[in-house]
Amino acid sequence: MITLILTTSLAVPLGIISAAKQYSIQDRLLTVFAFLGISVPGFFVALVVVKIFAIDMSIFPISGMSTVGYDLTGFDKFIDITKHMILPVLSMTLVEVGSLLRYTRSAMLDVINQAYIRTARAKGISEKMIIYKHAFRNALIPVITLINMSLGYIFAGTILIETIFVWPGMGTLFYQAISNRDYPLVMACAMILSSCILIANLISDIVYCFIDPRVRIK
Template sequence: MRRLPRILKAVRRTALQAVPTVIGIVILNFFLLRLTPGDAADVLAGEAGAATVETLSALKAKFGLDLPVLQQLGGYLHNLAHFSLGVSPRYNQPVAALIAARLPNTLSLMGSALALALLLGITLGAIMASFAGRPADRALSVLSLLFYSIPSFWIGLMFIVLFSVKLGWLPSGGAETIGAGLTGWGAFVDRARYQVLPALSLALFYVAIYARLTRGDMLEVKAQDHVRTARAKGLPPLAVTRDHVLRNALIPVTTMAGIHLAGLMGGAVVVETVFSWPGLGRLAYEAVMGRDFHVLLGILLLSSLLVVVVNAAVDILQAWLDPRIEVR
């Protein structure tokens, strides 16, 4: 109960900062996207193959692409004020419906990747810190450096070659077995099999970061007075590491995890394309290729809101991990 006012203070601060931040992001992204040559009408006309000047003009007028840029921005902000993301010219569907259909898959992939990255990274970092300077530490340091250096799309392709083509253990793409009609636990296991490779491909880069960060922070915390005092009291080494060393070393890791959320969304574009995963990353790629700016703006807006919410959650988590942290 004593921590409740601190949590409420963090939520209030985040809400006050979120509104101008999100509005600024929307306006900036709107003008940046307008610098891109072409628009959805040009792409649709090009795909038709026999579009005339009149047809192209009609398409631009239908989607409001012939209006001045400021007028288009005003219309878009007016739609946002009425909780509407507009209509996609390419799919001829509300943008909100398109995003809602893909969002669960992307959140599932990002959540699995972040959980794997934190679990593996913190575990490897704790092992490296416990055996600092020994062969195990050196071997894991080299392994983490490889994870950090290799692009996620190349790792994904190698996973497909090894686990799908050679061994046949896991599927190479998609989100579920088409036409299987599975329900309950069977459906969960089936989706989990499709998610293993893309989640692992997306997570390995961050595993390396969290492992190195955990190792350095644990070595720093081990030298502090309160850890020496805990050892002097006769506490078991495992209890000292868990309650006094690792808990304090997790604060920078949780901060980086919140910062990396936007990077996970960006990495999902590549990974979802490699594994044909039907999520927001693949939708964003298709929107870029089709110059569907309404869909892109909707995805960018959702991404910014997601980052704001996660950063607020990180502030609350840090206050819980270390009561000395004051939420301002």
């Protein structure tokens, strides 16, 4: 969930900036970053992040959920868990932000090039108002759909990322169940992940009604 929030918070504004400044230097740099995020596999990103921030710079711990040998409590334990969480979350965010950024840019460009946007510009409405009030709201439908679809990819990437960082989460549990051929546990993990995706589908359908007035619950 943290990865999804960070990915959306980064990719959507960057996609809007990339579309609003089409063919500019910012747009080209963000496009290169998006293609790198789409092309590079998640486990490679995780290994690079470990090499840079954990081994070379020694800023964050390499693996685990807490520091071994320390019996921390309260706020100190929270800080320790947060430090161990940063690299896995950073790795998954870097992998997912590229595709969402690219699709947000495409959705915004489709809307910006429509006739009613040109009419709004002809009326003298400010560019900021056109981009964020008119164009962005109409481009949200495909973006929300993609965010909902990316939830499944995040769950799939969690299995590899958590295994690399030895994070005791659902992904590691799923991987251990597959390795040990624990079929009941595999089915339980799959059912939980499938339920989360179905709930996300329901939430996205409800959000459609608030974004697009043409959509109504009947």
